[in-house]
Amino acid sequence: xxxxxxGRSLVVDAVTHRYPSGALxxxxxxxxxxxxxxxxxxxxxxxxxxxxxxxxxxxIAQTQGRIIIGDDIVDAxxxxxxxxxxxxxxxxxxxxxxxxxxxxxxxxxxxxxxASRQREAQRLxxxxxxxxxxERLPRQLSGGQQQRVALARALAIKPSILLLDEPFAALDxxxxxxxxxxxxxxxxxxxxxxxxxxxxxxxxxSMADRVAVLSHGKLEQFGTPSDVYDRPQTLFxxxxxxxxxxxxxxxxxxxxxxxxxxxxxxxxxxARPAGGTLSEGGxxxxxxxPEHLQFVGDETGFAGVVGMSLPLGATVVHEVTTADGSGxxxxxxxxxxTRALENGAAVRLAPLAPSxxxxxxxxx
Amino acid sequence: MGTAPASRDVxxxxxxxxxxxxxxxLVFFVAPLLQLLWLSLHNDTAGLxxxxxxxxxxxxxxxxxxxLGSTLLLGAEVTAVCLVLGFPIAWLYQRVGPRLxxxxxxxxxxxxxxxxxxxxxxxxxxxxxxxxxxxxxxSLGIIDTPLKLLYTQFxxxxxxxxxxxxxMTLPLITALGRIDPNLDDASCSxxxxxxxxxxxxxLPLSLxxxxxxxxxxxxxxxxxxxxxxxxxxxxMLFMPMYLYQQASTLQNWPFASAISIIFLLAVLAxxxxxxxxxxxxxxxxxx
Numbered sequence: 001x002x003x004x005x006x007g008r009s010l011v012v013d014a015v016t017h018r019y020p021s022g023a024l025x026x027x028x029x030x031x032x033x034x035x036x037x038x039x040x041x042x043x044x045x046x047x048x049x050x051x052x053x054x055x056x057x058x059x060i061a062q063t064q065g066r067i068i069i070g071d072d073i074v075d076a077x078x079x080x081x082x083x084x085x086x087x088x089x090x091x092x093x094x095x096x097x098x099x100x101x102x103x104x105x106x107x108x109x110x111x112x113x114x115a116s117r118q119r120e121a122q123r124l125x126x127x128x129x130x131x132x133x134x135e136r137l138p139r140q141l142s143g144g145q146q147q148r149v150a151l152a153r154a155l156a157i158k159p160s161i162l163l164l165d166e167p168f169a170a171l172d173x174x175x176x177x178x179x180x181x182x183x184x185x186x187x188x189x190x191x192x193x194x195x196x197x198x199x200x201x202x203x204x205x206s207m208a209d210r211v212a213v214l215s216h217g218k219l220e221q222f223g224t225p226s227d228v229y230d231r232p233q234t235l236f237x238x239x240x241x242x243x244x245x246x247x248x249x250x251x252x253x254x255x256x257x258x259x260x261x262x263x264x265x266x267x268x269x270x271a272r273p274a275g276g277t278l279s280e281g282g283x284x285x286x287x288x289x290p291e292h293l294q295f296v297g298d299e300t301g302f303a304g305v306v307g308m309s310l311p312l313g314a315t316v317v318h319e320v321t322t323a324d325g326s327g328x329x330x331x332x333x334x335x336x337x338t339r340a341l342e343n344g345a346a347v348r349l350a351p352l353a354p355s356x357x358x359x360x361x362x363x364x
Numbered sequence: 365m366g367t368a369p370a371s372r373d374v375x376x377x378x379x380x381x382x383x384x385x386x387x388x389x390l391v392f393f394v395a396p397l398l399q400l401l402w403l404s405l406h407n408d409t410a411g412l413x414x415x416x417x418x419x420x421x422x423x424x425x426x427x428x429x430x431x432l433g434s435t436l437l438l439g440a441e442v443t444a445v446c447l448v449l450g451f452p453i454a455w456l457y458q459r460v461g462p463r464l465x466x467x468x469x470x471x472x473x474x475x476x477x478x479x480x481x482x483x484x485x486x487x488x489x490x491x492x493x494x495x496x497x498x499x500x501x502x503s504l505g506i507i508d509t510p511l512k513l514l515y516t517q518f519x520x521x522x523x524x525x526x527x528x529x530x531x532m533t534l535p536l537i538t539a540l541g542r543i544d545p546n547l548d549d550a551s552c553s554x555x556x557x558x559x560x561x562x563x564x565x566x567l568p569l570s571l572x573x574x575x576x577x578x579x580x581x582x583x584x585x586x587x588x589x590x591x592x593x594x595x596x597x598x599x600m601l602f603m604p605m606y607l608y609q610q611a612s613t614l615q616n617w618p619f620a621s622a623i624s625i626i627f628l629l630a631v632l633a634x635x636x637x638x639x640x641x642x643x644x645x646x647x648x649x650x651x
Contacts, residue, residue, distance in 0.1 A: 059549055079552045086553045092546035096568050105564075106554035157554055 007036035007193035008070035008160040010056070015065030017051055025051040026217045029065070033210075038187055038194045040204035043214035044240065049197045052214070053163050056195065058082045069160050080109070085159030085192075089166040091150040093138035099125065099149050100134035106157035124152040127186065144175045151186060162187070162194045168203060180207055201241050205229060213237050234275055235360040238287040245293070245328045247286045248362065254278040259359050261286055265322035267302035270354035275361055283362040290317060290331035292356040293349050301350030304328060306341045320347060404621035411618065418622035428606075428623075435586050435603040436630060438520065442585035443578050445525040446532035450577065454536035455566075472533045475526055484594045487523040488514060491595070515597035523595045524585045531584055532577035539573020540566070575642035579635050586631065603627050 012031040018024055026048040033039050041049040054060045056067055058079035067074050074082050093102050103124055104117035112120070118134075125131050128148035138146055147167065154162060167183065168176040184207055187194050198204050204211045205225040213220040213228060213236070221233045232238035239246065249263040259273045261284055271286050278284060304320035307327070317331045318341055330349060341347070351357040407417035422428045457468045475483065490496045491513040498510040513519045543566065551561040567574075589604040596602065603623065611620035 057549075057553055059552075079549070080555050080557055082553075083555070084553060086550065088546045088550060090544065090546060092544060092550040094547060094550070094565060105551070105556070109551075109554060109556040109560055153550075153554065 007191045009033060009035045009068075010161050010193055010195070011066075011068040012052070012056070013066040013068060015052070015055060015062045015067065017048075017055060017060065018063045024217050026055070026062075026214075029214075029219050031212055031219070031222060033193060033195070035070075035193055036191045037209045038184070038196065038207060040208035040211045041195060041197045041214060042199070042201060042204040042211050042241070044199055047214040048217040049199075049214050050165060051217075053086075053165055053195065053197050056161070057084050057086055057163055083157060083160050085154030085157060085162045087147070087150045087154050087162070087164045087167050089169055091138075091146045093146055093149055093153070095138055097137075098134065099130070099136050099138065099141070102138065102149060103152045103156050105153065110157070120156060121152075124156055125149075127155075127189070128152045128182070143171055144179060147171070147179060148182070151183065155186070155190060155192070159192065162192045164194065164196045166197055166199070168198075168200070176203075183207070205241070211241075213241065215240070231272075232274060232287070232358060235285055235287065235363070238274070238358055238360070242289055243329070244287040244289050247288065247322075247326065247328065248324075249284055249286055249359075251278045251280050251282050251284055251359070253280060258354060259284070261359055263302055264324040265302040265304070265326065265328070266324070267300070267350070269301075269351060269357060271351075271357040271359035272355050274358035278359060278361060284359045285362050287358045287360065288351050288356065290329040291315070292352050293328070293330040294352050295330070295332075296348050296350045299348070301348045303346065303348050306343060306345045306347055308343070309341055320349060400621045400624055403618055404625050406618040409616050409618060418619045419626070421619065422622055422626055431601050431603055431606045432626070432630060434600075435627075436634065438517070438524070438592075438602060439582045439586035439634070441517075441521045442524045442528060443532075443582045445521060446529055446581045447574065447578060449525065450529055450532035450536055451574075453533050454540050454573075457537050458540045472530050472537075476530050480527070480590050483527060484523065484591050487519070487526075487591075487595055491519045491523075514595065515599060517596075517600065520592060520596045520600065523591050524588055527588065527591060528581045528584050531580040535573040535576040535580070536570065537573075539570040539576075543569045571642055575638050579638050582634060582638070583631060 010031070010033040012029050012033075015026060015029045016024070017026045029052060031039070041052060043049045051060060055062045058074070058077060061075070069082070069084075094105065097105065100118060100121045103121035104112075107117045107120060122131065122134060125134055128151055130145055130148050130152075133141060133145065133149070138149065141149065164183070168179055171179055180203065183194075183196075196204070196207060205228070208225060210222060210224055211228045212222045215236045221228055221237045223231075223233075228237060228241055232241065235246075238244050247263050247265055249261040249265075252260040252262050252268060254260070254273060254277070256273070256277065259271050259278050260268055261271050262268050263286065269286070271284075274287075302322055304322045307319040307321055309319075310317045311334070312331075314334060315331045316334055317329055320328045320330060322328055328349065403411065404418055405414055405416065407413040407415040453468065453472065457465055460468070488495070492498070493510045493512075493514070495513070497513060498507070501507045502510065547565055547569070548561060551565050556564065586602070587604055589608070592600075592602045593605050596605075607620055607623045607627070610616045610623060
C-alpha cells in the first residue's frame with residue numbers, strides 16, 4: 001500500500017463485529033483508503049458507523065477481519081499505540097488542564113520535555129488560529145474554539161489517521177460551515193488521511209473525497225460524492241442521500257444499460273438499472289430526484305394533479321398526486337417568471353433524461 | 365459553577381424560610397456548644413473559678429496529648445485504608461453493567477444497614493483469639509499460636525474502615541460518574557497508558573469526591589465511640605472514650621468540656637487541611 005507524504009493508507013479488510021448479545025454491529029465491511037484521502041462514513045444513527053470508527057481507533061476489538069494502517073496490521077495494538085488521532089463529538093477536552101496542556105498531552109505521554117511541548121502546542125494553536133488561548137481552561141472557550149483545540153490536540157501526536165466523530169453536530173449552522181472549511185484546510189496542509197463519521201449527507205458530500213454509505217451495519221456503497229449522488233447502487237443510498245421520489249412499476253423490457261418500466265402512475269419510462277440486472281415482468285422501484293423531473297406538455301410522462309407549491313428561494317417544490325394516488329415532488333429552478341401552478345391544476349411529468357431515473361428490484 | 369442567569373437570586377427568597385431549622389440549630393446545637401465553652405473555662409470541678417486552667421492542663425499533659433495524637437492518627441489510617449480500598453470499588457462500579465452495579469451498591473451500603481453494636485461484635489468474633497481468622501490460619505497450619513488481632517490498633521483500623529467504607533465509596537462513585545467517559549478514550553488515543561490516564565485525568569477530576577469521602581470518613585472514624593472502645597479494649601484510649609471517662613466516671617465536667625473543645629478544633633483543623641488541598645488543585649469544582 002503506497003503512502004502519500006503525510007498520510008498513511010487505511011484498509012478495513014472484511015471487518016465484522018458482533019455484540020456480546022450476538023447482534024451484528026457491522027458486517028463484512030471493506031474499505032480501501034488511500035493516504036491523504038478524506039473519507040466520510042455516512043449513515044443514519046445506529047448504522048454501525050461509530051462502531052467502525054471505534055474499531056479503527058482500537059477501542060473495540062472486531063470479531064473478524066483486519067485493520068491495516070500503512071503496511072502494519074494494527075489489530076493487536078491497543079489504542080494508545082495506534083497513533084490514531086480522534087476528535088470526539090463533544091470534543092472531550094480535559095477540563096482541568098489548560099489549552100496548552102491539552103494540546104501537549106499526547107506529547108507528554110511520549111516523553112517530550114516541557115519546553116518543546118509548549119513550543120509545539122503554540123505552533124498548533126497558531127495553526128488552528130487560537131494563538132492567544134494557551135493559558136485558558138476549556139470551559140472558557142466557545143464550542144467552535146473547543147473544537148479547534150480538539151483538532152490541534154489530535155494533530156499534535158502526528159497521527160497516521162485522523163478520525164472525526166460527528167465533529168460538527170454540536171455547532172450551529174454558520175459556525176459549522178466555517179469549521180468544515182477549517183478542517184478541510186488543515187487536512188490539505190497536513191495531508192493526513194481523515195475519516196469523518198457523520199449522519200449529515202451535505203457534510204459528507206461537501207467534505208469527502210469518497211463517501212462510504214452504511215445501513216444496518218452493511219456497506220451500501222463506497223464511491224465519490226458524485227457516484228453516490230448520481231449513480232447510487234442501492235435503493236437505500238438513493239433515498240438516504242438527497243431526496244428522491246420512489247415510484248413502483250413493472251419491467252417491460254430490460255438490458256444491461258437501460259430498462260423500460262411501466263410505472264403504476266401510468267406511463268412507460270426508460271430508467272437505468274441501478275441495482276444489478278432486472279428481469280422482465282419483475283416489480284421495481286424507480287427513484288427520481290425532484291430536480292430531475294420536468295413538466296411536459298405532450299402526452300409523454302405520467303399525469304398528476306398539483307397539490308401544494310412551496311417556494312424555497314432558488315427553487316420551487318410542487319407536490320403532485322399521481323393517478324395511483326402516490327405523492328411525487330418536483331423541484332423547479334426559479335428562472336424569471338416561473339409559471340405559477342394553481343392548486344388542482346392537471347400536469348404531466350417526465351424525467352429529464354433516462355439516466356436520471358434509477359430502477360431497483362423491488363424488495364419485499 | 366455559577367447559577368444560571370434565569371434563576372432567582374437565592375437571597376431574594378427571604379431568610380424566613382430558614383427560620384425553623386435555624387431555631388432548631390440555635391437551641392440544640394449552638395446553645396449547648398456555648399454552654400460547653402462556658403463550662404470549659406472553669407478551673408475547678410465545682411465551676412466557681414474562671415480560668416483557662418483546663419486547657420493548660422490538657423496541653424501540658426503528655427498523656428492527654430498522646431491520646432489526641434493517637435486519635436488523629438487513627439483517623440488518618442482509617443481514611444487511608446478506605447481510600448485505597450474504596451477507590452477501586454468506585455472505579456469498578458462505573459465500568460460494569462447495571463445488574464452488577466446494584467450488587468456493588470448493596471455490598472457498599474450493607475455496613476450502614478447493620479446496627480453498630482451487632483457489627484462490632486461480629487468483628488470481635490472474627491478477630492478474637494479463637495476467632496474465625498485465627499482458627500482458619502491454625503487449622504491450615506500457617507500459624508502455631510493465635511495472632512493478637514483484637515485490642516490492637518490494626519484491629520480497630522480494619523473494623524472502622526469496614527464501617528466507614530460507604531462514606532468514602534459513595535462520594536467517589538458520584539465523582540467518577542461525573543467524568544465524561546470520552547476523556548478516558550481521548551487520553552488513551554493520545555498515547556497515554558492506563559496509569560498516566562489514571563493519575564493525570566481520572567484522579568484529578570475525581571478529587572472533589574476524594575475530598576468529600578476523606579472528610580466524612582475521617583470525622584466518622586475519630587468519633588466512633590463504640591467500635592473504638594470494643595475493638596480497642598481497655599489498653600487503647602482514644603478521645604471519645606477519654607472524654608467519656610472524664611465526664612461520666614470522674615465527673616470532671618470542666619476538663620471534659622475542654623477536651624471536647626480541643627477535639628473539635630483539632631478535627632476542624634484537619635478538615636480544613638483537606639479542603640485547602642482540594643482547592644489548590646485545579647480539578648476541584650471543575651468540569
